Amino acid sequence: MAIVPFLLSPSFDPLIQHNSKMDILIGLQWGDEGKGKIIDLISREYDIIARFNGGANAGHSIYHNDKRITLKLLPSGIFYPHIKNIIGTGVVIDPVALQAEVEQLQDCLSDANLIHRILLSVKAHLVLPTYKYWDMYFEESPEYRTIGTTKNGIAPTYSNKILRQNVRVEDIFSKDFEAYVFQILNKQYAELQALGQDMPAVQELYDNFLEACNFLKKLQITDTEIFINEALSNNKKVLAEGAQATLLDIDQGSYPYVTSSNTIASAACVGLGVSPKLIDKIYGVTKAYCTRVGNGIFPTEITGSLADELREKGGEFGSNTKRPRRVGWLDLPALKYAAMLNGVTDLVLTKADILNGMSEVPICTAYEIDGETRTLIAPTFADNVPKPVWKFLEGWDAPLNKINQQTQVPKALKLFISFLEEELKIPVKYLSTGPQREELIILGN
Known part of the structure; x- marks a missing residue:
């Protein structure tokens, strides 16, 4: 198959007609927030899921038919026959890794048509x-x-x-x-x-x-930016899927211990060729605690037996590398910073079920640096590591994976969610209650 020039409909005017807008989903911490599961679950509402940054270094783990599947390059809408999955210009593509991923998924799903749901940008490196x-x-x-x-x-x-x-x-x-x-x-x-x-x-x-x-020549290779823009003009729903996370952004993250691309919401416009005027919802995903992989600052990190217990309970091991993740408590100043950078409109809270059974849940609400207390700060401290200021909220003790509606959420967890909403001035739209794809509750404002 050669490059497929995208054939515009006669009525498409890229400067006038845009009947729909693109949503974006971003990780708000150092990665591994559970973005893949969330995208997989909400993607049924969309016509197009598009990756805009990163490469095969991004592992999104999804449970499908009780199987744990890790996607590295493929967008997380790949399981749905009605969805076009775009690997955009801002992504760097390892052909060997992509071929292996597609063929493995075809075998796993017994789905020969899967290959027809993938579009590659001609401009991707x-x-x-x-x-x-x-x-x-x-x-x-x-x-x-x-x-x-x-x-x-x-x-x-x-x-x-x-x-x-x-x-x-x-x-x-x-x-x-x-x-x-x-x-x-x-x-x-x-x-x-x-x-x-x-x-x-x-x-x-x-x-x-x-x-x-x-093998790549078997896929649809085209001008994906034109494809997306015409889709938006035809009232199609598009979700941009972020890889890695905000605090790993090459410019705004905890440099030099960051990834090699821009990971924040505005990068979706560049990586996919979509105007900022065409952005609607920006979903920000955060765990109820924090993790990070690799080196770099981590002010709320915990160690010892408590860290081991949290790591094991949360399955905090790299999707790609299987490396144990560093773990720590929720970092509110860094979360405010991430929400500010991305312009988050809706929060998604994951891994609250991992904290189940704790008598109290620690949250870092501020930093003490050079005798000053700061509640919003960029995560770059050089040698001056800040001292966290802690707030302890009441813990919850209920099997969250057994609940399926908002009224069943434990009171202490509701207070935890309300605290986040009040501090961040952003509503929590989704609450993940377990690792399985259907274990998710939609919350009211």
Whole structure:
């Protein structure tokens, strides 16, 4: 299949007709808030689910037919036959990883039509096979700062994108593509070998990459920004799905321990080619506590047996890497910062069920820094680590996965939710009551 130019309907005027607006769903912490489950559940209300940033370093875990499935590159609407799933321009695509993910999901779901629900942007950049080994080298070499990356080659891809030295999806149709890739791989392979990096044979990397690029040609490859804008003009419902989370944003997060792309809501406009005028709801997902993976600041982090218990109970291990996540209590100043950056209109609260049975639930409501108390602050403290100011709310003790309506929510949890709404001035729209896809309650204002 060649690139498919998107055929506009005769009535489409991109400067006038926009009958619908795009919603965005964003993680408000350091990731792993449960975005995949939420998108999977609410996506039935949408016609298009679109990824706008990141790459195969983002693992969204979803329970489907009692099976735990981790999506890395595919948007979370992939389980629904009526939904078009777009991998937008701002995403970096590892062809080998995408082929493996699609084929594994096809086998798991016994769904041969799944492949027809995927659209790739012609402008999305490709992750070359040597990039993973550059990631490993930078992460493991004593000459460079250790970040704690997933070593999926994401940073080298974005770096070469900015240097204007990378290849995009559209290039796989070029007659010079294979020769150009072979040249790049051999050059980088020699450089990595000289640095002492262990790798498979270059021919193996090259052959696997080309095979996967040929697989990409089976997908719909088009100008996804035009596709989305016409869909909006035709009153279609679009949800932009964020990867990673706000506090890992390359510009606004806890640099340098961040991801390599912009993760906040405004990045959806750039990564998908949609005007900011066409944004409606912005859903922000937060856990009832905090976690993060990798290095970097974490003022509310807890350690020891309590941390181990919370980690085990919450299943706090990386979807991709299986690394144990660092855990801590809810950080309200950082949450206010994230809500401000994203312009959140509706909150989604997850993992409240993990705190079930605690006599009291700690929340960091402010920081003490240099003798000052601050209730809103960017999560960059250099060497001056702040002292959390704590508030303890009454705990709840009820099997949340057994309830299915708002009136059944325990009183203490209702007070916890009301406290968040009052502090953030944002309503909690959804409450997750367990890991299964249907364990979710819609809350009133």
